[in-house]
Amino acid sequence: MPEIMGALSDPLRIGLIRVLADGGERGWGELRAPVAKSTLSHHLRVLRDAGVIRTRQEGTRCFVRLRREDLESRFPGLIKAVLAAADTDGVGNGIGLVSGA
């Protein structure tokens, strides 16, 4: 459980979670963050290892999804509170999708 908190203690990862907050599946290449791809891969691994996201392979592509229900059952209310706080503070605003917003 400190692992989860650690995963949520980085602005970039918070930004990724915000992008995935709607529960939809996103393509790896769709994600936009101001870091090298190896760094992005690292952060996605941290989130995956902490059980925050799930990745799915399809050919050479990779799709990412927030494990919202699993998180809700293991840490009730946590994700909601974190997302709300992140919205308020604008944490991870630099992270988004290719098409913008």
Place this chain on the structure above:
Amino acid sequence: MPEIMGALSDPLRIGLIRVLADGGERGWGELRAPVAKSTLSHHLRVLRDAGVIRTRQEGTRCFVRLRREDLESRFPGLIKAVLAAADTDGVGNGIGLVSGA
């Protein structure tokens, strides 16, 4: 805000927060953690800098209190979720008070 999450990502600090969860004021010397006093002092400073606790000096003694209302207004629902999850997982069970659990 990532600062808060970082502060909550250490089992010892989670344990301290659990001890202070009732909102009551506790003496420094009342706190029991399996670390050197310099280490404990360090963790309390991290919590203080993150705005999680407030410390009050009285002569040579120091009293600690959880800033629950402030946290609630800035990060609604967060502390509650964290405390619940910590209780469930038994995070920070090694931290307590002199007189015991």
Place this chain on the structure above:
DNA sequence: TTCGATGTTCGTTGAACATCGAACAAGCTA
């Protein structure tokens, strides 16, 4: 099979952090 695209892994680097013991500062107490 050769090429290009997509992510992952590797090796490194610099910063942050947890931990300890020792030294220190401040305030009671004898």
Place this chain on the structure above:
DNA sequence: TAGCTTGTTCGATGTTCAACGAACATCGAA
């Protein structure tokens, strides 16, 4: 004043972590 208690600060040590570029693995397309 001298000494004890309480907590902070300092310096050192080892670990973790974010970040990068380069190399690698894998798959689809030409």
